[in-house]
Amino acid sequence: MEPLASQIRPKRLEDFIGQTHLVGKGKPLRVAIKEGHLFSFILWGPPGVGKTTLAKIYAKSLDAKLYELSAVSAGKDDIRAILNDQSLRSGPKILFLDEIHRFNKAQQDFLLPYAERGDIVLIGATTENPSFEVIPALLSRCRVFVLNELNEAEIGQIIDRTGLPVEKEAKEWLVRMANGDARQAISVLESASKLYPVSLKKTSSRGAGNGKKITVEALKNTVQNKFLRFDKKGDEHYNTISAFIKSMRASQPDAALYYLARMLESGEDPKFIARRMVIFASEDIGMALPTALVVANEVFRAVDTIGMPEAAINLAHGTVYLALAPKDKSAYYAYFEALDDVKAHGNLPVPLEIRNAPTKLMKDLGYGKGYEPYVKTDLLPEKLKGKKYYRRKAAR
Numbered sequence: 001m002e003p004l005a006s007q008i009r010p011k012r013l014e015d016f017i018g019q020t021h022l023v024g025k026g027k028p029l030r031v032a033i034k035e036g037h038l039f040s041f042i043l044w045g046p047p048g049v050g051k052t053t054l055a056k057i058y059a060k061s062l063d064a065k066l067y068e069l070s071a072v073s074a075g076k077d078d079i080r081a082i083l084n085d086q087s088l089r090s091g092p093k094i095l096f097l098d099e100i101h102r103f104n105k106a107q108q109d110f111l112l113p114y115a116e117r118g119d120i121v122l123i124g125a126t127t128e129n130p131s132f133e134v135i136p137a138l139l140s141r142c143r144v145f146v147l148n149e150l151n152e153a154e155i156g157q158i159i160d161r162t163g164l165p166v167e168k169e170a171k172e173w174l175v176r177m178a179n180g181d182a183r184q185a186i187s188v189l190e191s192a193s194k195l196y197p198v199s200l201k202k203t204s205s206r207g208a209g210n211g212k213k214i215t216v217e218a219l220k221n222t223v224q225n226k227f228l229r230f231d232k233k234g235d236e237h238y239n240t241i242s243a244f245i246k247s248m249r250a251s252q253p254d255a256a257l258y259y260l261a262r263m264l265e266s267g268e269d270p271k272f273i274a275r276r277m278v279i280f281a282s283e284d285i286g287m288a289l290p291t292a293l294v295v296a297n298e299v300f301r302a303v304d305t306i307g308m309p310e311a312a313i314n315l316a317h318g319t320v321y322l323a324l325a326p327k328d329k330s331a332y333y334a335y336f337e338a339l340d341d342v343k344a345h346g347n348l349p350v351p352l353e354i355r356n357a358p359t360k361l362m363k364d365l366g367y368g369k370g371y372e373p374y375v376k377t378d379l380l381p382e383k384l385k386g387k388k389y390y391r392r393k394a395a396r
Contacts, residue, residue, distance in 0.1 A: 004190040005183055008161050009053050016057065017161075017182075018154045019050055019147055029054065029145060033061045038092055040115050040122040042100065042130050042139075045147025047237070048181030051125040055096040058123065064092040071102035072267075076110050083119060092121050100124030101133035102269065108135045116141055128272060149180025158182045164193055165213040173216045177223070179238075189214065192222040237268070241276060244319075249284050253323040260312075260319050270311050274300040277318055287392065288328035295321055334390035341384060348381035 010016045013023055013033055022029040032039070043051040052068075059066035067082045074097070082095060097103070103111070115122045115138065122142060126133060130144055150158070155175045159166060166174070166189065178185035196218040240263050247255035263273060274296075281296035299318035303311040357367035378385050 003187075004162060005186045008158075008163075008186070010057065011060065013057050013061075016050065016053060017157050018150045019054070022145055022147070023054070028143075029058070033058055036062055038062060038064075038118075038121055039143065040141055041143040041145055042124040042126065042134065043145050043147055044126050044128075044130055046149050046180060047127055048178075048183035048185075049147045049150055050182070051147060052096070052098065055094075055123045055125065059094045059096070062092060062094070064094045064121070066094050066096055068096045069098070071097055071099045071107075074103075076107060079111060079114070079120075083114060093119070094121045094123060096123045096125065098125045099127075101126045101128040101130070105135055108138050112138050112141075128269070132275070133271075150182055151180070152176070155180065155182060155185055159185055159189065162186060162189055164189055167213045167215055170214050170216045170219055174219055177219070188219060188222055192218045196221055240266075240268075241273070244273070245276060245280060248280060248319065248323040249327065251323055251327070253320045256319050256323045257316060260315055264308070264312055264315070270303045270308055270315060271300070273315060274303045274318075277315075277322060280322055283332045284327050284329060285322065285325045286328045286331040288326035292322060292325050328393055330391055330393045337389045341387070345381075345383060348383050350381065351379060353377075354379055 013030060016023055019029075021027060023033075024030065031037070043054060045051060056066060065085075065087075067085075069078055079095070082093060085093070097111075111120075111122070112135070114120045122138075124130070124134070124142065130139055134142075152175045155178050156171065159171055159174060174185055174189060177188070192214050240259055244256055244259035244263065247253075247259060260273065264270065278293070278296040278300055281292040285292040296318060299314050302314040306314065352366045353369060353371045355362070355367040357363045363369070380387055
């Protein structure tokens with residue numbers, strides 16, 4: 001039987017919920033769909049926010065044949081089969097490549113000339129930053145659209161669209177649990193209606209008859225039920241990486257190794273883990289052990305060049321090192337304090353003595369005058385003189 005998420009998937013842009021910055025009146029994807037503009041693009045955003053739905057709506061609006069592949073399992077032969085498909089005599093061929101970040105460089109190089117010539121119109125979908133995961137040549141031929149998490153009101157509208165009766169408290173709980181992921185909300189709701197019919201409470205509200213409504217208890221039991229398949233792109237993905245980071249932050253290598261093994265065993269992208277380790281090295285260890293960033297970068301490099309399964313050893317090595325390293329977030333906090341002032345005050349005038357002076361006019365205006373490289377004078381803009389962002393803290 002077709003999953004509920006597919007059954008209620010919008011077929012028209014008018015029925016699409018969310019992403020108004022892309023599909024609202026006069027916004028780029030709405031204009032492209034309305035005018036029939038044919039071009040390759042990448043949809044970058046968290047899971048369950050409408051990437052697949054937008055690709056389908058776009059293809060239908062252009063009367064194009066849509067081919068759907070997942071980069072997790074697809075390869076060059078699948079792309080060749082699409083190119084050789086003669087069932088469509090005219091009209092464009094659109095390839096929707098889910099998890100495009102899972103295509104390696106060789107596979108992306110293979111795809112490049114076909115996308116460049118227009119043999120295939122590429123729509124990539126990814127939860128990862130395409131700047132890191134898509135080769136520059138292919139990225140330069142695609143426009144990138146950033147999708148946001150759905151807000152609570154939008155998730156509520158999608159729950160209503162399922163047509164399943166839900167108690168008010170249960171709906172509110174599900175909205176919070178979904179954390180902006182519509183697919184997660186629909187999946188839990190559908191499973192609850194099938195797995196726990198005995199937990200459905202009889203109601204006698206006017207207009208509803210003596211029907212049954214899904215309760216909070218049914219939803220909680222469903223989430224905990226071992227038969228509910230976790231979506232690696234959804235809630236479980238973020239829960240486990242969060243546990244991994246927090247275990248390293250707490251200097252608990254055993255817990256960190258457990259969550260590392262759990263992610264790798266479930267098929268998590270090892271480069272995603274390695275990138276988070278690089279971020280952790282600066283954010284949490286920082287000035288307590290600056291060389292941690294070097295180690296983390298080398299782990300990422302090893303993962304990129306060696307690949308799985310051997311790269312698991314490199315990840316384990318780096319995980320233990322980062323977990324046992326002293327922690328100091330002072331540089332991290334200092335940057336965001338400075339960023340707050342940038343946002344609050346805008347571009348304050350740079351002191352004349354540290355301005356660049358490449359021309360005689362600039363020198364005459366005092367640019368660079370009196371500059372000495374090792375002065376103790378405060379070099380912040382006048383309005384921020386005396387401000388201290390970086391305050392070295394004792395590493396723990």
